[in-house]
Amino acid sequence: MPRGVRKVNNKDQEIVQLKEQLEKWKVVAARSKAEENEAIRKLNLEKHLHRLATSRRGRYKYAFRRRQALVSKLNVRSLQLNADLNLFKSCSDKRTAKRLINEEHKLVIKYKKKMLEAQAVVRRRQEQTEQEKKPWRFCELCDMEFQDTGIKTPHVLYCGHTFCQECLVKIAGDHEIRNTLDAVNLRCPFDHRFTRGLSTEMNKLPKNFTVLHM
Known part of the structure; x- marks a missing residue:
């Protein structure tokens, strides 16, 4: 076989091998691209879940603080009621107990009167605005x-x-x-x-x- 023909055949084989290698690299590149996209998707999902967890943690923390504040208020109110109850229990003098009850009753009536007066003011203003009574x-x-x-x-x-x-x-x-x-x-x-x-x-x-x- 002539030397020139042999060189051409060798080049053709090299080209074929290079094409085959290129196709393999393309497959590897496509697989790597798919793996990269999957990794990005998982990363975005993890970020989303992390934001959700952070938001929920913030809401739970806020709710927990509100509940703690409410419990503290209830505890203070409970202590006040217990103190009042102990005061009533300790009052061997009926006149003193009756006086304390009357004072509490007057206080309730006072606040009720203020509430009714405030409602009356709001009602009058609303009637003046709408130019008619309900x-x-x-x-x-x-x-x-x-x-x-x-x-x-x-x-x-x-x-x-x-x-x-x-x-x-x-x-x-x-x-x-x-x-x-x-x-x-x-x-x-x-x-x-x-x-x-x-x-x-x-x-x-x-x-x-x-x-x-x-």
Whole structure:
């Protein structure tokens, strides 16, 4: 075989080997790229999970601190109540115990009065802004505004309707059905349901505080 032909054949074989080697490297490179992408995906997943864990830890830490603060307040309140209880127990003098109870009762009434006054101020401002009074603050029969005391006190029947004391007295006088125990079966003028076994005193009906304080 001529020397030139032999050299050409050797070059062809080298080219073929290089192509085969190149294809192998391409496969290895593709596999490495896939492994790299998988590693990046896992790394991003780990970062995401780490952020979630950090966020949850922050929320749990905040909730734990709030619970600790609440427990501390409850413990302080419990100590105060125990101290008050021990004080009451130690009061052999009934007058002293009664005085302490009356002072506590006056304090409760004072705060309740302040709360009602604040509600009244808010209600007046809201009515001034809207230029109208709330319809539920008026008796549906006489169209007069309910009051905290007196004949315009709102009382609720067993059926759920609310009327002022004056209108209930009138209803009882017009539609009362008395039994042997001198009780009144009062009939609602709207749904005609009876409030049975009612005492003849209308102020014994439950007072509707909701319509007064809304």
